[in-house]
Amino acid sequence: MKKICLLIIVLILTGCGIEEESTKLTNKKWVDGKIFYYISPEIKQNKTLRDRIYFVLDEIEDKTSIEFYECDEKKPYVVVFIADEKINSATLGMCKNPVVRLNSFSTKIIFHEVFHVLGFPHEHQRPDRDDYVTVNMEDVSPTIRGDFEIYNEDMFLYDYWKYPYDYKSILHYKSNTYGVSMVKVSTGVEIITNNRPSVLDWKKLQEVYGG
Numbered sequence: 001m002k003k004i005c006l007l008i009i010v011l012i013l014t015g016c017g018i019e020e021e022s023t024k025l026t027n028k029k030w031v032d033g034k035i036f037y038y039i040s041p042e043i044k045q046n047k048t049l050r051d052r053i054y055f056v057l058d059e060i061e062d063k064t065s066i067e068f069y070e071c072d073e074k075k076p077y078v079v080v081f082i083a084d085e086k087i088n089s090a091t092l093g094m095c096k097n098p099v100v101r102l103n104s105f106s107t108k109i110i111f112h113e114v115f116h117v118l119g120f121p122h123e124h125q126r127p128d129r130d131d132y133v134t135v136n137m138e139d140v141s142p143t144i145r146g147d148f149e150i151y152n153e154d155m156f157l158y159d160y161w162k163y164p165y166d167y168k169s170i171l172h173y174k175s176n177t178y179g180v181s182m183v184k185v186s187t188g189v190e191i192i193t194n195n196r197p198s199v200l201d202w203k204k205l206q207e208v209y210g211g
C-alpha cells in the first residue's frame with residue numbers, strides 16, 4: 001500500500017538536525033527508517049517504469065521495518081527518482097539532496113541504487129575486499145575510481161566483518177563492469193551477480209533498520 005508523505009516530513013526535518021555538509025563523503029542512516037521520495041514526471045507518466053520502482057520499495061517494506069512515503073513535490077531530504085540518459089547512480093545514505101538516477105529500469109538496478117540511498121556502499125569496497133577479489137586498478141579510469149576504492153569501516157552502517165564476503169550481493173559489481181577486470185582471489189573465477197538482493201543483503205538491511 002502506497003503511503004503519502006503529508007506533514008510527517010516536518011517531524012523528520014526537525015528531528016534529524018542534519019545540515020548540508022561539505023563535499024566530504026559521509027554515510028548516515030535514515031531517521032526511524034522513514035524515507036520520503038518523489039518520482040519525477042517523466043517516470044511517473046510511464047506505468048511500467050513507475051511500477052518497477054513501487055515493486056522494489058514494496059519488497060523492501062515487506063522484508064524490513066523501513067517505510068516509504070511518496071511526496072508530490074521535491075523537498076530537502078526527499079529522495080528524487082529521475083531518468084538519466086547515461087548513468088545509474090545514487091547518493092549514499094541520508095543527506096539533504098538525495099537522488100536516484102536511472103538509465104536502466106531493471107529491478108536489479110533499482111534495488112542496487114535504492115540500497116545505496118539507504119546507506120549501503122558496494123560490497124567490493126569493503127576494507128577486506130582484497131582478500132576476496134583481485135581488481136585490476138589499471139582498468140579503472142579516474143571517472144569511476146570512486147566505485148572501486150576501498151572504504152574504511154566507518155562508511156558501513158553495519159559491522160561488515162560479522163558477515164562473510166558476499167559475491168552475490170546486489171551491491172557487488174560483476175566481472176568486467178565498466179570494463180574493469182575483477183575476479184575471485186582464490187580461483188580467478190569471474191563474478192556473476194544476482195538480480196535480487198542476496199540473503200545477506202536482507203540480513204544487513206534488517207540489522208540497520210529492523211526486520
Ligand SMILES: [Zn+2]
Nearest residue numbers: 112113116122
Ligand atoms: Zn553502485
